[in-house]
Amino acid sequence: xxxxxxxxxxxxxxxxxxxxxxxxxxxxxxxxxxxxxxxxxxxxxxxxxxxxxxxxxxxxxxxxxxxxxxxxxxxxxxxxxxxxxxxxxxxxxxxxxxxxxxxxxxxxxxxxxxxxxxxxxxxxxxxxxxxxxxxxxxxxxxxxxxxxxxxxxxxxxxxxxxxxxxxxxxxxxxxxxxxxxxxxxxxxxxxxxxxxxxxxxxxxxxxxxx
Amino acid sequence: xxxxxxxxxxxxxxxxxxxxxxxxxxxxxxxxxxxxxxxxxxxxxxxxxxxxxxxxxxxxxxxxxxxxxxxxxxxxxxxxxxxxxxxxxxxxxxxxxxxxxxxxxxxxxxxxxxxxxxxxxxxxxxxxxxxxxxxxxxxxxxxxxxxxxxxxxxxxxxxxxxxxxxxxxxxxxxxxxxxxxxxxxxxxxxxxxxxxxxxxxxxxxxxxxx
Numbered sequence: 157x158x159x160x161x162x163x164x165x166x167x168x169x170x171x172x173x174x175x176x177x178x179x180x181x182x183x184x185x186x187x188x189x190x191x192x193x194x195x196x197x198x199x200x201x202x203x204x205x206x207x208x209x210x211x212x213x214x215x216x217x218x219x220x221x222x223x224x225x226x227x228x229x230x231x232x233x234x235x236x237x238x239x240x241x242x243x244x245x246x247x248x249x250x251x252x253x254x255x256x257x258x259x260x261x262x263x264x265x266x267x268x269x270x271x272x273x274x275x276x277x278x279x280x281x282x283x284x285x286x287x288x289x290x291x292x293x294x295x296x297x298x299x300x301x302x303x304x305x306x307x308x309x310x311x312x313x314x315x316x317x318x319x320x321x322x323x324x325x326x327x328x329x330x331x332x333x334x335x336x337x338x339x340x341x342x343x344x345x346x347x348x349x350x351x352x353x354x355x356x357x358x359x360x361x362x363x364x365x366x
Numbered sequence: 367x368x369x370x371x372x373x374x375x376x377x378x379x380x381x382x383x384x385x386x387x388x389x390x391x392x393x394x395x396x397x398x399x400x401x402x403x404x405x406x407x408x409x410x411x412x413x414x415x416x417x418x419x420x421x422x423x424x425x426x427x428x429x430x431x432x433x434x435x436x437x438x439x440x441x442x443x444x445x446x447x448x449x450x451x452x453x454x455x456x457x458x459x460x461x462x463x464x465x466x467x468x469x470x471x472x473x474x475x476x477x478x479x480x481x482x483x484x485x486x487x488x489x490x491x492x493x494x495x496x497x498x499x500x501x502x503x504x505x506x507x508x509x510x511x512x513x514x515x516x517x518x519x520x521x522x523x524x525x526x527x528x529x530x531x532x533x534x535x536x537x538x539x540x541x542x543x544x545x546x547x548x549x550x551x552x553x554x555x556x557x558x559x560x561x562x563x564x565x566x567x568x569x570x571x572x573x574x575x576x
Contacts, residue, residue, distance in 0.1 A: 167423055176393045176557065178423070183386045183530070186422040197423050205415070206426050212396040213377055213388070213407050216416050216426035266558075287558060319558035320393070324531070347386065348476075348497060348529035348570045360558045 162194040166228040166255060168271070169201045169217050170248075172210050172238025177265040180323025181232050184331050187343045191335065200224040200255075202248045210237065221251040231259040234323075235267030235286060243274040253277060261313050263330065265323035269316040273297035282311040286319035287363040305361040307352055318358060325352040372404040376438040376465060378481070379411045379427050380458075382420050382448025387475040390533025391442050394541050397553045401545065410434040410465075412458040420447065431461040441469040444533075445477030445496060453484040463487060471523050473540065475533035479526040483507035492521040496529035497573040515571040517562055528568060535562040 165185055167178050188195050201207055201217035208214060233252065243249055253275040256262045264272050269285040270293045272278050279299040284306040286293070294302040303309050308317035308326040310333075317326040328351035332340035344351050375395055377388050398405050411417055411427035418424060443462065453459055463485040466472045474482050479495040480503045482488050489509040494516040496503070504512040513519050518527040518536040520543075527536040538561035542550035554561050 176389050179386050179389050182423050186420070189421060195421050197421065199424055206428075210396070211399060211405050211407065213392050213409055214426040214428050216424040218416075218424050288556065319556070321534070321557050321559035345570065345573060345576075346498065346529070347531050348573075349531035350569055359560055360555065363555060363558075366555075 160193050162196050163188065163229045164225065165195055165197050165230045165232065166225065166259070167197060167199045167232045168234065168252060169199045169207050169215055170238045170242050171208050172236050172241070173207065173215070173234050174236035174266055174320060175209055175212060175215065176320050177234030177236060177268060177323055178232050180265055180321065181263050181327040181330065183324065183347055184327035184340070184343050185230065187346060191339055198224060202245055221248055224251065224255070226251070226255045227258040228255060229259070230261045230263060231255055233262065233264040233268035233271055235265060235270060239267045239270050242271060249275050259313070261315065261330075263315045263326065265317045265326065266319045267293060269293065270296070272316070273300050278314065278316075281314055282309050283314065283316040284309045284318055285316065287358070287360040288319065288366070290364045304364060305356060305358045307355050307358045309355065318360065324349060328353065329355070370403050372406050373398065373439045374435065375405055375407050375440045375442065376435065376469070377407060377409045377442045378444065378462060379409045379417050379425055380448045380452050381418050382446050382451065383417065383425070383444050384446035384476055384530060385419055385422060385425065386530050387444030387446060387478060387533055388442050390475055390531065391473050391537040391540065393534065393557055394537035394550070394553050395440065397556060400552075401549055408434060412455055431458055434461065434465070436461070436465045437468040438465060439469070440471045440473060441466055443472065443474040443478035443481055445475060445480060449477045449480050452481060459485050469523070471525065471540075473525045473536065475527045475536065476529045477503060479503065480506070482526070483510050488524065488526075491524055492519050493524065493526040494519045494528055495526065497568070497570040498529065498576070500574045514574060515566060515568045517565050517568045519565065528570065534559060538563065539565065
């Protein structure tokens with residue numbers, strides 16, 4: 157039996173991150189061992205240990221970015237209110253740029269694409285973002301080809317999704333694309349979720365001008 | 367203007383917990399400050415600090431159960447593979463029993479109801495659980511009135527949901543019931559999620575005999 161290589165997955169976390177943003181993709185990725193694909197997660201921040209998502213449930217960053225790897229199979233970049241503070245930390249943003257460039261795939265959820273855009277990574281690429289924040293994000297980074305109506309967008313290795321729970325649908329699509337729809341369906345059954353499989357089915361596009 | 371009392375919300379976490387289980391309800395509850403209801407979350411485990419959900423993204427427990435409050439407005443009890451180990455820790459299980467009895471509302475997701483049932487809290491009550499694990503859970507605790515086809519079940523202060531993402535739908539229903547559907551709809555829009563509002567719409571009931 158072929159021994160499967162462990163997939164290395166980096167997850168960017170920070171104070172005031174939106175937890176469900178990254179839990180969308182990771183809830184699928186963490187099931188890869190069920191098809192004999194071992195995974196190893198590293199949570200990376202500009203501090204180690206306790207991370208405080210606002211009033212929310214505490215998280216744990218395993219690694220300070222200064223000590224973190226810069227090559228991952230998959231890098232997950234969530235959004236949240238803390239994105240504004242994050243992009244002011246030039247060293248952390250530089251790390252994210254390097255790690256994203258070195259990663260085989262980059263998956264952003266919600267305003268995670270704001271962080272990628274702030275790092276200059278999405279210029280001339282197709283991408284989407286949270287619909288409530290859409291106008292703000294799109295006007296902040298006019299060199300990105302922002303797609304208004306999209307649950308998620310794929311451009312080469314860059315997967316960007318709409319707000320929060322869109323990360324769950326993108327997680328399904330990513331597994332379906334990289335493994336098979338049968339594998340993705342089984343994971344969705346485990347999560348008891350009915351995935352939205354059509355990237356153009358974006359029920360919240362009207363929030364842009366709400 | 368009336369000063370709103372801070373809602374205290376306890377979240378049980380443990381090694382090998384399923385993260386998305388508790389993130390379902392907390393993704394709604396953490397938005398209560400948007401309607402001027404302050405919230406305070408405590409994550410409680412049988413250790414403090416880093417919690418390892420299997421191969422998954424690290425979490426942080428703020429409080430050891432021996433130092434934790436026993437009266438909450440809302441206690442959230444997620445499931446996951448670590449439930450088996452948890453129920454063998456009699457002291458932790460006793461704490462959960464005391465805290466759940468003292469809480470105004472108890473919300474369990476997935477096999478979180480296995481933990482509540484193991485503590486003897488669900489005897490003669492209507493409840494549901496993860497559908498893949500249904501037969502195992504139901505046969506383990508025959509004194510509970512297990513409801514096969516239910517996305518979530520409410521029995522007095524006890525809210526139990528089906529597997530993993532069902533916690534998101536129960537979160538919507540809880541906010542809708544305790545505040546208003548308008549508030550819940552606005553939170554769902556923020557999460558960019560289309561909630562399943564019908565507790566009898568249980569797309570995974572067939573998994574029970576799969």
